[in-house]
Amino acid sequence: MPNIKIQREAVYKDFATTPGPCPKCGGVLEQTNFPYMVATRTGTRIEDSFLISGDFGWFCQSCPVVVLNQSELRKMMGFSKPGWKIGSEILVLGIMDLDAIPENKRHLPIGSPEMPNVLVKFRNLDDKKPASRKRHKKTRSKTS
Ligand SMILES: [Zn+2]
Numbered sequence: 001m002p003n004i005k006i007q008r009e010a011v012y013k014d015f016a017t018t019p020g021p022c023p024k025c026g027g028v029l030e031q032t033n034f035p036y037m038v039a040t041r042t043g044t045r046i047e048d049s050f051l052i053s054g055d056f057g058w059f060c061q062s063c064p065v066v067v068l069n070q071s072e073l074r075k076m077m078g079f080s081k082p083g084w085k086i087g088s089e090i091l092v093l094g095i096m097d098l099d100a101i102p103e104n105k106r107h108l109p110i111g112s113p114e115m116p117n118v119l120v121k122f123r124n125l126d127d128k129k130p131a132s133r134k135r136h137k138k139t140r141s142k143t144s
Contacts, residue, residue, distance in 0.1 A: 001032065002030065002032055002059035002061075002066075004034060004095045004097055004120055005097060005100075005120060006064055006120075007064065007120060007121065007122065007123040008059075008064045008065065008066045008094075008095070008120075008122055008123065009024070009064055009065050009066070009122060009123055009124045010066055010068055010092060010122040010124060010125075011023050011024070011065055011066070011067045011068065012067075012068050012070050013067050013068065013069065013070060014069075014070045014071050015069060015071070016071070018058075019058050019067045019069065022060040022062065022063060022065050022067070023065070023067065024060070024063055024065045025060065025062050025063045025065070027060045027061050027062030027063060028060070028061045028062070029058035029059065029060055029061070029067055030058065030059050030060075030061055031055050031057070031058050031059075032055065032057060032058075032059055033053065033054065033055040034053070034054075034055075034057055034095050034096070035051055035052070035053040035095070035096040035098055036051070036052055036053070036054070036057070036092050036093075036094070036095055036096065037049055037050070037051055037092070037093040037094055037095075037096055037119050038050060038051075038052050038073075038077070038090060038091070038092050038093065039090075039091045039092075039093055040089060040090055040091075041089060041090075041091055042089070046091075049093065049111075051096060051110050052076060052077065054072070054073075054076050056068055056069040056072040056073050056076065057069075057095075064123075066095075066122075068092055073090065073092070074090070077090060091125075092122070093119060093121055093122065093125065094119050094120050094121035094122050094125070095119075095120045096110070096118055096119055096120075097118045097119075097120050098118060100116070100118040101115070101116060101118055102116070
């Protein structure tokens with residue numbers, strides 16, 4: 001079982017059955033089922049985030065890379081919109097370390113205020129510049 005407490009690097013890939021060797025180090029990838037936090041977004045704005053569980057992640061046994069099967073993800077999430085791309089409109093934020101949730105809080109819904117944040121974010125998430133970078137560009141200058 002891969003250690004999910006370490007921050008990993010997400011690599012999106014389209015493949016039918018197996019992703020082949022690790023794109024970074026050539027190591028062996030191992031398919032494992034985990035709960036993930038996934039967000040949809042428009043441009044840089046996160047619209048919604050939710051928890052999905054699936055085996056679309058392939059973990060490298062030699063380096064902290066996880067290869068995400070985009071076609072599987074798209075299928076799972078039921079996005080039929082043509083042109084939707086994983087990584088631009090759908091973003092996997094990271095892996096949920098559900099075991100880190102104390103016993104007495106496990107009944108709480110994910111995202112509730114009392115629930116500890118157990119999301120182990122992908123470390124290359126910022127490459128894609130999502131979330132919290134709110135643009136306060138007030139387009140008031142409509143003086144036409
Ligand atoms: Zn690797």
